[in-house]
Amino acid sequence: MAVQFSEEKLNKVKEIIARYPEGKHKSALIPVLHLAQESFGGWLSAETMDYVASLLQITPIEVYEVATFYSMFNMQPVGKYLFEVCQTGPCMISGSDQIIDYIKKKLGIGVGETTADGLFTLKTVECLGACGYAPMMQLGKHFREHLTPEKVDAIIEECRAKAN
Amino acid sequence: MARKLLLDKAHIENIRYYDVYRANGGYAAAEKVFKGMSPEQVVEEVKKSGLRGRGGAGFPTGLKWSFLAKPEGVPRYLVCNADESEPGTFKDRYLMEFLPHLLIEGLLISSFALGAHRTYIYIRGEYAWIPDILEEAIEEAKRNNWLGKNIQGTGYDLEIYVQRGAGAYICGEETALIESLEGKRGNPRIKPPFPAVKGLWESPTVVNNVETLAAVVPIINIGGEEYAKIGIGKSTGTKLISACGNINKPGVYEIGMDISVEEFIYSDEYCGGIANGKRLKACIPGGSSVPILPANLLLKTAKGEPRMMTYEGLNDGGFVTGSMLGSGGFIVLDEDQCVVRNTLTLARFYHHESCGQCSPCREGTGWMKRVLNNIENGKGKMSDIDLLWDIQRKIEGNTICPLGDAAAWPIAAAIRHFRDEFEWHVLNPEECLKRNYGLAHYADPLPVPAAVAAAV
């Protein structure tokens, strides 16, 4: 897959750069990396990062050092559906350990692993700002809150149906 | 019912949209400002209100604004801190999701007061759906000439932009946030220079929390003096508290800062008591960085007075027998919870979030995590408890930014108040894997242990 934004996305990049004063286009880096990750398979390959560097006219190392600092940028391929389950204190005291165990068993994978069919990756993350609606996980753009084993089953079914 | 100033209209259907917000008194404060207030008068009003920063540190907002340098010909910036990543805290999310125009109106008035023409909302990357809500509201405000050029015919120009982070608690620290907004790693800067002098792109910058900036709207509407009448002493106005953990009604509440902790936990208006008929064991009242308190010290101060939900009330007794209001992230633990395990999750959190610039923070948080992991899993030694105490002491005060302190305090407080629970883990390595320590002597209504009271 050649790494190249569509016309529409290139316009989006221009729009992002216009948010900053003249000459401060490096500020566009994190927003453009989000766009790149969404567009090129859910992770940032070296090729993708080099492309972003060339677009913003900065050096590749400036992109690598930023991409590796932030936990939302995936440095390796992930499954089509990434389950990011919060495990920090407030979620833990509300039962996140049990939910993580349930997902592990249900999908037959450990934390950080992807199912053989490439559909699901399980990740544990730190507080996502949903502590009052725990246990919870992030799935794509949205949060899934008040998780129970039944809800987890339904989410897995929903993803499988969407993937077909 | 307590007086509500921020969430009073949150229940109105479609208040998210401009027309509904406007029809319900929205942009009246901005109108008032543009009809006859100078930027200095706005700052004065905020000073009079006694408003203190709602992001955690509680620094007086009016005073902070008056520190902003104003060199000729150099742009000034306002940055809204919507990074909200302190465990237990989810109040800013609520404001942005349900009342985006309240924030935009607050940003408009505050930007005008500071002389800023470009204002950024830096929002944590995981709140991925909220930028759409904010950007839609910004568009609406622009169409109605509350943003853009020559706002309401006053000649004042302002653009507001939303910038997403990408998963880093440290970017909530204001200088790390500025670095991140400049497209770099979120490494906190050494201060001075302070952002008020050299901030975003080396220009004078004010960074304020979402709730702080939203509170400017009611302050202008009712006047600073009226706002200051709510609350006790230097804790003026209303505060959003995000309550979570083992309570009947987790959620976001607006309190007047004049109620007791007991009322907040047990009344039906707020948390509605401890869930499942259990008893209260402990609470972290202001976000994960503040000291945990056992129930007896939470409900009453060491002097035996009711503890109040104010900056001073929660701080009563200092770090020996008190805690802090912090960001208002109120985490409640019932009798079944394990303090060691809870502390371990927090140590892991800070280790994960350390930016790695200072060795006491980078190495110390990793050590604390490993030692706690051993104790929690029945592999600890008695000397590990003292080791933990020693490590946290070596981090506190020896780092570039306050994340080091924030990592040290929860551990110090857990050992200070729950040492026998840590010892029990060491002495019962097998049993601690199967059950939790329980309440011991911490629960309400047992009195404060004499030794602690004497230490105050």
Ligand SMILES: Cc1cc2nc3c(=O)[nH]c(=O)nc-3n(C[C@H](O)[C@H](O)[C@H](O)COP(=O)(O)O)c2cc1C
């Ligand atoms: C590690 C760390 C994380 C922080 N996270 C946040 C945050 O998520 N939101 C916030 O408003 N302030 C946060 N702060 C405080 C900010 O540095 C700053 O004091 C605050 O945004 C100022 O706004 P205020 O005066 O309106 O409270 C954090 C501070 C530290 C040291």
Ligand code: SF4
């Ligand atoms: S205290 Fe920790 S987070 Fe703060 S600058 Fe030092 S290493 Fe980074």
Ligand code: FES
């Ligand atoms: S602790 Fe899980 S969302 Fe905050």
